[in-house]
Amino acid sequence: MKNRRAAGRGSRMRRRTSTFLGRVALGVLAALAGVGPVGCAGDETPDQVTLRVANWGSPAVESSFMALERQFLREFEQLHPGVRVQVEQIPGFGQYAPKLLMMHVSGSVPDVISLDASSGAAFMDNGVLRDLKPYIERDASFRLDDYFGNLVKIFRRGDKLYSIPLDFTPMMMYYNRKLFDAAGLPYPRPGWTWEDFRRTAGALTIRDPNPVRPPRQYGFNFINVMPFWVLWLWTNGADVLSPDGRKAGGHFDGPGSVEAVQFLTDLMLKDHVAPTLEESKAAGVDLFRSGQAAMDLKGHWMMIDYRADGIDFGVVDLPTNTGSPTTVVYLTGLSITSRARHPDLAWEYVKFMTGREVQIRRVASGLAISGNRHAAAHYAGNPVEDAFIAAVEYARPPWGATVERYPFIEGLGEEMLEDLLYSKGSLGVAAQLRRTAALIDAALSEP
Amino acid sequence: MIRPYRHNWRGYLFIAPATVYLALFAFFPMILAGWMSLHRWHLLKDEHPFVGLANFTAMTQDPFFRNAVKNTLAYAVFTVPLGVITSLAVAVLVSRPLRGVGFFRTLYYIPAVSSQVAISMVWIWILLPGEQGLINYCLGRLNAWLGADLPTSTNFLGRPGWAMAALVAMSLWIGLGPRMIIFLAGIQSIPETLYEAAALDGCGTWRRFWYVTLPLLGPTTLFVTVTTTIASFQLFTPVYMITHGGPRRTTDVVLYHIYKEAWQKFEIGMASAQSYVLFAMVLAAAALQLWVMRRGLTEQAE
């Protein structure tokens, strides 16, 4: 009898204890479920809003450029009291896109992101970004016309627009005027062909009297970066992929490409007017910057270094066999993410950063050309700048803006070229291109 | 007092939380992985078309995945025997009752509990080419000391075979402690009387080891081998931190490959299929080793 009553008491106690524990546990779990990154629901009050912005660049490195960006942020905050702009700096340029996409998947992507067109396809084609058309239509103070039409086109998908151009650079051929003068050669002119280029490079190469040592001066500086050397395919009328971007076979290993890659490897291995990979590594410095190479295929940003090094440079369209000027434009835009918490504020930020006043100051260093026509025009009037700006009219968008796997393809291409340049033709150019084209096609057509 | 065997339904209540937890977070994911592996499932896209076994067949033809499997097997083939032998040797070394041996045992265990990320960061230093890297520095000192001419500027992380060797070396350094402890337990469980008997028969130290210790350590060795193999298939952090699968994908192991597939290409359908393949590899390796060594042990017993 006593046992049963005691047992009854015991079980009631147990039930109470377990209910109590259960409630505690549930409460803790519920509280934790809501706890997320700082800047989430709990951190904001109606008067204090945090706008989150993503940019590439290591948060640990101090540069004048980042100091300038921070200055702009502060000005924006002053214009919008109660707003705090928090920048998420993502180090490692190649990791930027995957990391941001991960954040999108996790639901913690910032409101505004810088969008690099070369890895933009994954963002634009998968609903990661907001269509900006409604904002443009609603906002009378914003004129899409202020931005270079060819750049805006790259960020369009149908009638949706996913990014406002921030800055851009076409790729051009730099040449060292002092070295040309010393060799008594005329400066290159638009419309020059590959043959002209090869002859010029040969004339500008100064051999070392000791044949074992590398040349004292090269005609052309080369580095194995596919975003740069793909231009040699384009200026020969060839390409990596078919026009619809779905197939590499027949294009990457087509006759035009074979010719182009052969031309490049000959520059280094046969004619030796450009440094081999070993020589570049041994030199340890950029040979154009050190005045040891007379020409280089680069973008606008290198100007900053060249000016600092005291190089007297000129800029010209790329040598082409197609008869018409050809180049690529690499560009960045500002986008609002589809999961942004403060889209209207984000729009204000985009407008502010791409506006003429901020843009003029932002590109003052020569980092790139402003995507805003009027800001770009501010720097026009000198031949180098004009050459770059003129190129935007005919420059082609990078493949990465339409093909999601393109960054991976670039990796394959660079490995292939490295093999060609090191093994000195154990597998010929045509065979290597075929092999790589097959790998690219396999990657593009995965189940 | 004899208690009757009584069906106590409260038992279900007690195991319920853990059972529900395992059902949700262990069994369900397994099934989900199977389901996902039969689809083309991209994290960013909304449509997941059913593709049947296409992921699995594509995997067998994918040179990059085959390369990852090859690398994982190569890594295991080197890590397991070397790891077992070195930790057995060290276990013997610390099994003698010397003063302060406990200190050494604890010391050797430290890398195993340390942050793998921190360890990877330090090993980058160890492997640096040039005089700052520890290995190259030691080689340089050896040169000075012995008058030898060993190479002192090997870029371990830039040369295909060497990068893998570096990973193997790391795994030996890290895994020494736990394996040593297990062998130690095995050694200490061998009764003294057996050694005494062997000594009476005139066996020296080495023969005692070979004919008494080693055979009786059979089960322990089996256990260490199997667990080391399973662990070696799960190599990830050093690859992520130091080699990034390179140079030229020579250290791209299966788990790292799955990571890239799932969270850089965002193809989690294919990644699930690859995870199953990894699981199969682990099972197969463990089963094979159990079978082979059981055979060896039973033969030995006879």
Place this chain on the structure above:
Amino acid sequence: MIRRLTTIIHYLALAAIAVTTVTPFVWMVFTSLHPPSAQIPTMANLFRPAGWHFSNYSYVLTFGELPVWRFAVNSVVTTCGVVVFQLTLCSLAAYGFARLHFRGRDVLFFIFLLTMMVPAQVLVVPLFAFVQRLGWLDTYAGLIIPYPYLSTAFGTFLLRQFFLTVPQSLDDAARLDGCGELRILWHVILPSARPALVTVAAFAFIWTWGDFYWPLLATSSTSMRTLEVGLSVFSDAYSGTRWPLQMAAAVIVLTPVLIVFLAMQRFFVRGATMSGIKG
């Protein structure tokens, strides 16, 4: 005489291995005290930095963009959460399996053990998709609850082994006093099982604190990173520069585990011999 010699050789061998074990850590600590922008110290000047920069540690802890103190908080919350959560689950289940009789008990226990066979990494991909649907990515819930490493079955197994050794008479005495099952567990079994609980907790702590793969995926914004992942983000950010700062961060990450390990090594060694090890 020969005995002396062998002893000396013995100690030499032990010392040699000790040196290889300890050198990287020594280097780490000394490098962390060099001036922040110093080059990688060569062995010659490792022990003679230009000034002892203990300030590196406070810098690293409070650096705004990569708040290591925040990573530490996340690690503490996650690890304690996992330990408490798993201990609760495992104690309850172990009690049920050890002390209570119900239909299908042994079959269910066997199924429990089966889950130990699945390597955690195989689960991670679908677990990620599942956790994403729950909305738990980048939250503490996602870090604590779906923990694919902590073999709940392993903890249950260990605890059950131990509970079985606790004499039934204690239970019976408590039952006579009118205790229900839960009270028996709380007041009788658990206190006696303290060593086992500490072992499971110590394992859980060290596993969870040092885990890399799952927190790497379960967190994406900087402020939610745990120490282990945060350290890799830190290393990425500096990427080959500012080694002293990187090493300071590494030392900060290493220290708590070392302390716990050294305090708990008794339990650790015993637990290791009793079961499987993450190698």
